[in-house]
Amino acid sequence: MASLVTIEDLGVEYRSRGEVLRAAHNVRFFIGEGEAVGLVGESGSGKSTIGKAILRLLPPNGRIVSGRIMYQGRDLAAISPEEMRGLRWSRIAMIFQSSMNSLNPVYRVGDQIIEAIRTHNPGMKRAVALERTCEVLANVGIDPSRHTSYPHQLSGGMRQRVNIAMALALSPPLIIADEPTTALDVVTQDRVLRELKLQQEQRRISMLLVSHDIAVIAENCDRVAVMYAGTIAEFAPTKNIFNNPYHPYTLGLQNAFPDFRSHRALVSIPGFPPTGARSRGCMFVQRCPFAEELCSSETPRPTQVEDDHWVACHFTQRASEFQRLARDPDTWLGRTG
Amino acid sequence: MNKTNININTNIKSGTIAEPSLLRVDSLTKWFPLRRGLLAGRKKGPGAYIRAVDGVSFEVKPGQSLGLAGESGSGKTVTAEMLARLQSPTAGTIHFLGEDVTTARSRDLMRFRRQVQMVFQNPYDCLNERWRVYDIVREPLIIHRLGHGNEHLDTCKEMLTVVGLQPAEHYLYRYPHELSGGERQRVAIARALVLRPALLIADEPTTMLDVSVRAGVLNLFRKLQQDLDLSILFISHEFSTISYICDTTAIMYLGKIMEIGPTSQVFSHRYHPYSDALAASLPVVNAEDKRPPARISGEIPGAASIPRGCRFAPRCPYQAPACTAEEPPLLPVDSSHRVACVIWSGETPSSEQRAFQENVLRRQDEEGGAA
Amino acid sequence: MFCKPGSTPPGRFERGPNTGMFSMKDIWRLARRDRLSLIGFFLFAAIIVMALIGPSLAPYEPLTINRGLDGKVPILKPPSAEYLLGTNDLGRDIFSQILVGSRTVVIIGLYGALIAAVVGTILGVISGYYRGHVDNVLQRLVEAAYSIPFEPLAIVIVSILSPSVWTIILAVSLVYWRQAMRVIRTQVLSMRERAFIKSARVAGASDFRIMLYHITPNILPLTFVYLPVAFGNAVLAEAAISFLGFGDPTSISWGQILRQAFTKGASIQSWWWVFSPGLFITITTASVFFCTRPFEEILNPRLRR
Numbered sequence A: 001m002a003s004l005v006t007i008e009d010l011g012v013e014y015r016s017r018g019e020v021l022r023a024a025h026n027v028r029f030f031i032g033e034g035e036a037v038g039l040v041g042e043s044g045s046g047k048s049t050i051g052k053a054i055l056r057l058l059p060p061n062g063r064i065v066s067g068r069i070m071y072q073g074r075d076l077a078a079i080s081p082e083e084m085r086g087l088r089w090s091r092i093a094m095i096f097q098s099s100m101n102s103l104n105p106v107y108r109v110g111d112q113i114i115e116a117i118r119t120h121n122p123g124m125k126r127a128v129a130l131e132r133t134c135e136v137l138a139n140v141g142i143d144p145s146r147h148t149s150y151p152h153q154l155s156g157g158m159r160q161r162v163n164i165a166m167a168l169a170l171s172p173p174l175i176i177a178d179e180p181t182t183a184l185d186v187v188t189q190d191r192v193l194r195e196l197k198l199q200q201e202q203r204r205i206s207m208l209l210v211s212h213d214i215a216v217i218a219e220n221c222d223r224v225a226v227m228y229a230g231t232i233a234e235f236a237p238t239k240n241i242f243n244n245p246y247h248p249y250t251l252g253l254q255n256a257f258p259d260f261r262s263h264r265a266l267v268s269i270p271g272f273p274p275t276g277a278r279s280r281g282c283m284f285v286q287r288c289p290f291a292e293e294l295c296s297s298e299t300p301r302p303t304q305v306e307d308d309h310w311v312a313c314h315f316t317q318r319a320s321e322f323q324r325l326a327r328d329p330d331t332w333l334g335r336t337g
Numbered sequence B: 001m002n003k004t005n006i007n008i009n010t011n012i013k014s015g016t017i018a019e020p021s022l023l024r025v026d027s028l029t030k031w032f033p034l035r036r037g038l039l040a041g042r043k044k045g046p047g048a049y050i051r052a053v054d055g056v057s058f059e060v061k062p063g064q065s066l067g068l069a070g071e072s073g074s075g076k077t078v079t080a081e082m083l084a085r086l087q088s089p090t091a092g093t094i095h096f097l098g099e100d101v102t103t104a105r106s107r108d109l110m111r112f113r114r115q116v117q118m119v120f121q122n123p124y125d126c127l128n129e130r131w132r133v134y135d136i137v138r139e140p141l142i143i144h145r146l147g148h149g150n151e152h153l154d155t156c157k158e159m160l161t162v163v164g165l166q167p168a169e170h171y172l173y174r175y176p177h178e179l180s181g182g183e184r185q186r187v188a189i190a191r192a193l194v195l196r197p198a199l200l201i202a203d204e205p206t207t208m209l210d211v212s213v214r215a216g217v218l219n220l221f222r223k224l225q226q227d228l229d230l231s232i233l234f235i236s237h238e239f240s241t242i243s244y245i246c247d248t249t250a251i252m253y254l255g256k257i258m259e260i261g262p263t264s265q266v267f268s269h270r271y272h273p274y275s276d277a278l279a280a281s282l283p284v285v286n287a288e289d290k291r292p293p294a295r296i297s298g299e300i301p302g303a304a305s306i307p308r309g310c311r312f313a314p315r316c317p318y319q320a321p322a323c324t325a326e327e328p329p330l331l332p333v334d335s336s337h338r339v340a341c342v343i344w345s346g347e348t349p350s351s352e353q354r355a356f357q358e359n360v361l362r363r364q365d366e367e368g369g370a371a
Numbered sequence C: 001m002f003c004k005p006g007s008t009p010p011g012r013f014e015r016g017p018n019t020g021m022f023s024m025k026d027i028w029r030l031a032r033r034d035r036l037s038l039i040g041f042f043l044f045a046a047i048i049v050m051a052l053i054g055p056s057l058a059p060y061e062p063l064t065i066n067r068g069l070d071g072k073v074p075i076l077k078p079p080s081a082e083y084l085l086g087t088n089d090l091g092r093d094i095f096s097q098i099l100v101g102s103r104t105v106v107i108i109g110l111y112g113a114l115i116a117a118v119v120g121t122i123l124g125v126i127s128g129y130y131r132g133h134v135d136n137v138l139q140r141l142v143e144a145a146y147s148i149p150f151e152p153l154a155i156v157i158v159s160i161l162s163p164s165v166w167t168i169i170l171a172v173s174l175v176y177w178r179q180a181m182r183v184i185r186t187q188v189l190s191m192r193e194r195a196f197i198k199s200a201r202v203a204g205a206s207d208f209r210i211m212l213y214h215i216t217p218n219i220l221p222l223t224f225v226y227l228p229v230a231f232g233n234a235v236l237a238e239a240a241i242s243f244l245g246f247g248d249p250t251s252i253s254w255g256q257i258l259r260q261a262f263t264k265g266a267s268i269q270s271w272w273w274v275f276s277p278g279l280f281i282t283i284t285t286a287s288v289f290f291c292t293r294p295f296e297e298i299l300n301p302r303l304r305r
Helices: A047-055 A081-087 A097-101 A109-120 A126-139 A144-148 A156-169 A186-202 A214-220 A238-243 A248-256 A293-297 A316-326 B076-083 B106-115 B133-143 B149-162 B168-172 B181-193 B211-228 B239-245 B263-269 B273-281 B321-325 B351-370 C024-033 C035-057 C094-130 C132-147 C150-160 C165-191 C195-203 C207-243 C254-263 C271-299
Strands: A003-016 A019-032 A036-040 A062-071 A092-096 A174-178 A206-211 A223-228 A231-237 A303-306 A309-311 B023-033 B049-060 B065-069 B091-096 B116-119 B199-203 B231-236 B248-253 B256-262 B331-334 B337-339
Touching: A003 A047, A003 A206, A019 A036, A019 A047, A019 A062, A019 A206, A019 A223, A019 A231, A036 A047, A036 A214, A047 A062, A047 A092, A047 A174, A047 A206, A092 A097, A092 A156, A097 A156, A109 A126, A109 A144, A109 A156, A126 A144, A126 A156, A156 A186, A186 A214, A186 B273, A206 A214, A214 A238, A223 A238, A223 A248, A231 A238, A231 A248, A248 A316, A248 B211, A303 A316, B023 B076, B049 B065, B049 B076, B049 B091, B049 B248, B049 B256, B065 B076, B065 B239, B076 B199, B076 B231, B106 B116, B116 B181, B116 C195, B133 B149, B133 B168, B133 B181, B133 C195, B149 B168, B149 B181, B149 B211, B181 B199, B181 B211, B181 C195, B211 B231, B211 B239, B231 B239, B239 B263, B248 B263, B248 B273, B256 B263, B256 B273, B263 B273, B263 B337, B263 B351, B273 B351, C035 C094, C035 C271, C094 C132, C094 C165, C094 C207, C094 C254, C094 C271, C132 C165, C150 C165, C150 C207, C165 C207, C195 C207, C207 C254, C207 C271, C254 C271
Parallel strands: A036 A206, A036 A223, A092 A174, A174 A206, B065 B231, B065 B248, B116 B199, B199 B231
Antiparallel strands: A003 A019, A003 A062, A223 A231, A231 A309, A303 A309, B023 B049, B023 B091, B248 B256, B256 B337, B331 B337
């Protein structure tokens, strides 16, 4: 499968009050054409940072310090801000958790989509843009006649759908969706995600779905990158992540995950996630039940363990042993972070 | 660790029911008046109120835990705050250990507060940032004039150990901003437990925690149930956490209980179409096949405009004329399970409704067969 | 599954754990970022030092009629090495008057601000915490305070009581508590909905305890930020009263120097007599307003979002 986006050794730093925080470090993964890739991690793991870095929408105190973001022959990390501005919406669309509230309250939602379309197609007639707007609204399950509604007349779920419609309006090859449904109720979340997924599959759009919710990622993505403390712990097809995980963190997450359909006991990973990346060694070393000396002295490089399956762990050859031990709660107890 | 230091039987007034209930709530109601602007005054008529909680009744037995599940806007937090006596009900009563505490004041209220404590959703908001952990955990003891300074220290250490903050000395003199979300939530729990309450109200206590930390806090609740014989009223919009903690679950929708029964039954049988839709909307980690979409339409309306009849009817795929005629009461479907739906109380269900009914019964049989 | 309504958990570096509140540390951090406010801090400190040690540094007795070596009274001399800011029509040294007068100004400023801030904080906390009827009554009181023009009130008070420094302080604090009260009330209104306050109520804490131990410590930084504003207002108020002739006749203040200059018809010819007190009043008030510039947003709730 040809990859549309390739991220190589990406590093992002934030500076605040004289401190430097490595929010992303040595991040590498790719998004294939027409594929949905999930970026999952806990708060502070840097998952949103990656999304923002691709869009070059990092906050003023953040910057890309290393690596490349290759997209359609261009390095997004190196192009000029003007060039980037031209790419946003038309080549890379975005949906954020906050987009729900980012619609301009004084304009009709249809006009906002038309505006977006015509900015990128200067010659286009308004009627043509309107037709296109109604079409994308219908695609995401909104009655096209609602294009005359103002944002406050729509519910949260509807507004997020309008955002998805806006993202689709210019038929971009890539969509970055950062926690697009986190603020919505379960019923609405499910419906909005279904529409997003359907459009993504039908139009063969590539998507980076950033979420803290493993189940959402599992249902909607072809591949998953598991982030921990600014690094990618494991990157593999979704099936592999859930059936054949190598990284101890991925293994720990599986035990920690409540599911009302099963009755197994939960096991938490001891300790707390660190903020940002350590300078040396494996990021997970303090909480890992299998850690050895090597883990704190040397940073593990991502190793390819199978086709399309990369793991940043020194002991990938012991994966089956880890998998067996990880199922036993005692493995995770007795160590404090 | 001692068990709760109250003797339940002596607290029960003579003449109450045979099996003592720790908490009994009858038709609890909270309506907020809608103001329409400075000079217009209060609106009159049925649309004049936001009916946040609209007649909720349930019971918690000693040592049992009840889960309140529902979407945002279902009234579960307002219910919790009324039970914690943070808001006063518009109507209805709250009985604690047989005693009416709905409007208890001064001494009676203080006695109630010793028995019922609460933890909140946001760990970054629930601790006074200017206080050290020791002062935070100790405050209830000072308020209730229990023990002396040196005893407080021991009690606090013990409490911190109970909630898994070990070594306790390491945490006693730290400020909240030095702690992570999981640690903060544990401090909040320690504070709530320091009075050895019989009932802990937990309002979405794990929603804001990270996955790897959340499991630890959930396990802590389980441990407290077993070791302290603590009853927990657990409020969450997540089926998974409720099913992990609670014996009984109530599904709330727009201020009313739609279904209440033993947790395993509520989640597996799902007598109410709303419970069924909620469960069907949850994403699955390891799905074999694609999950079919949930059969539910629209979004939860505001509590100011509650539909006539069954409040879920407009979104219900099995809606029939009988649904909008009258509000269905919460009626038993078996000894411990009650549902408010015409499908189970109506005389003549429609064919759609009958199909749903058969579906539920089949699930029930399958479960019975498996067990 | 583990989704949630509202927002993602606050990451420890994405958002600080100290949500929605600000502390003394934040005050310093905000102030340090703003050059002008730093300058304001130093100027303010200089004025305070001046009030503390200035009077003992005064080269002349401020009310003495000086005589030169030639025995002549130096009437309306422009600034020179001998008389740094010149002399007035009675041959008194204006520089010495300014130095000695600074103490009166600072005393009125500090006490006035302190009383206004303390009263404003207490009433703000009570009003915001109790809401309902208490709030209603107190809000009407604030509106009344806002509708009273300061000068007429001061004149009435001074004519009922005797004209003294303390009378002026009373007048100042009677009027300027309103601003602090409003700002603090708004903060308390939102703070009382926060979980740690609810937690205190559930624990059984009395209203008094909650206000004293939970709300006040968290609101205090705001009071501190408000202090300089009140100080500036008090200084201006004192100048106005003294200029109108209702000041304390026994002590020198900048407003009084201005008044004398005005009543004696000092104008372009003896500009130093008008200019010097005016300059110091301006420096003082400007310094405190510079100080508070970074906190504008906190002080004026309307600017927020």
